[in-house]
Amino acid sequence: MTGHQWGYGEDDGPSAWSKDYPIAEGPRQSPINIVPDEAVYDANLPPISLNYDNCTSINISNNGHSVVVEFDDADDRSVIQGGPLNNAYRLKQFHFHWGGKGCHGSEHTVSGKTYTSELHLVHWNAARYGSFGEAVAASDGLAVLGVFLEIGDEHRGLHKITDALYMVKFKGTVADFRDFNPKCLLPRSLGYWTYPGSLTTPPLYESVTWIVLAEPIEVSEKQMGKFRTLLFSGEEEEVRKRMENNFRPPQPLNGRAVRSNFQ
Numbered sequence: 001m002t003g004h005q006w007g008y009g010e011d012d013g014p015s016a017w018s019k020d021y022p023i024a025e026g027p028r029q030s031p032i033n034i035v036p037d038e039a040v041y042d043a044n045l046p047p048i049s050l051n052y053d054n055c056t057s058i059n060i061s062n063n064g065h066s067v068v069v070e071f072d073d074a075d076d077r078s079v080i081q082g083g084p085l086n087n088a089y090r091l092k093q094f095h096f097h098w099g100g101k102g103c104h105g106s107e108h109t110v111s112g113k114t115y116t117s118e119l120h121l122v123h124w125n126a127a128r129y130g131s132f133g134e135a136v137a138a139s140d141g142l143a144v145l146g147v148f149l150e151i152g153d154e155h156r157g158l159h160k161i162t163d164a165l166y167m168v169k170f171k172g173t174v175a176d177f178r179d180f181n182p183k184c185l186l187p188r189s190l191g192y193w194t195y196p197g198s199l200t201t202p203p204l205y206e207s208v209t210w211i212v213l214a215e216p217i218e219v220s221e222k223q224m225g226k227f228r229t230l231l232f233s234g235e236e237e238e239v240r241k242r243m244e245n246n247f248r249p250p251q252p253l254n255g256r257a258v259r260s261n262f263q
């Protein structure tokens, strides 16, 4: 398995990543199983503040691991701050992890409960670093906002994304995707758990302050089905592999404290 050739299959999946990415067995890996009763309520944790109003999505793409919506991060127009963060972190991209059928597919779990999918909004510390590429390997470089998706009613905000997925069916495809504001994908409550962790995909850098929202959003089975029409494989590849189960299982907590801003 050469550096850029990792996946979620039998031979190149999460249990094999440590061969090329030894940090896979590091002390602050993600995701984790969140146990609410063991989380430390921290009354000093301020609310998180999201300013996505002038956000500028650029494109939607299939990178062979997930579907990604990228943003123009040339200035502080879409930022997250507050909560456990000491600076404003700039929105770079968001993507999803999901399962096959049924209710598994999320990366973080809550007392062992899995959700059908998990949305990750990836932000980088533009106050301290010059670019995402520089921040991605720094211990305080990234802040990822995690949102659980569960099967229920259709989600009106998700439609724009699921209706665009046909344009990025194959690995390596990109399509214009402008003026999408991810604020519409957030639940009513911004109550969260936070802990120090890592990217959940190679290179697995331990550079992420995780902020996981406790309240899931509801999406329909039909909408999730559209994610599963995506392929891990490129258009030219013989064998077509459906893009599903692109999640890493929970990793050891190693004594880390998970804090919450709610009781």
Ligand SMILES: NS(=O)(=O)c1cccc(F)c1F
Binding pocket: 120, 122, 136, 142, 144, 198, 199, 200, 201, 208
């Ligand atoms: N799954 S993930 O949110 O940890 C993640 C994945 C790829 C690049 C990132 F910067 C990142 F944060």
Ligand SMILES: [Zn+2]
Binding pocket: 095, 096, 097, 120, 200
């Ligand atoms: Zn992710």
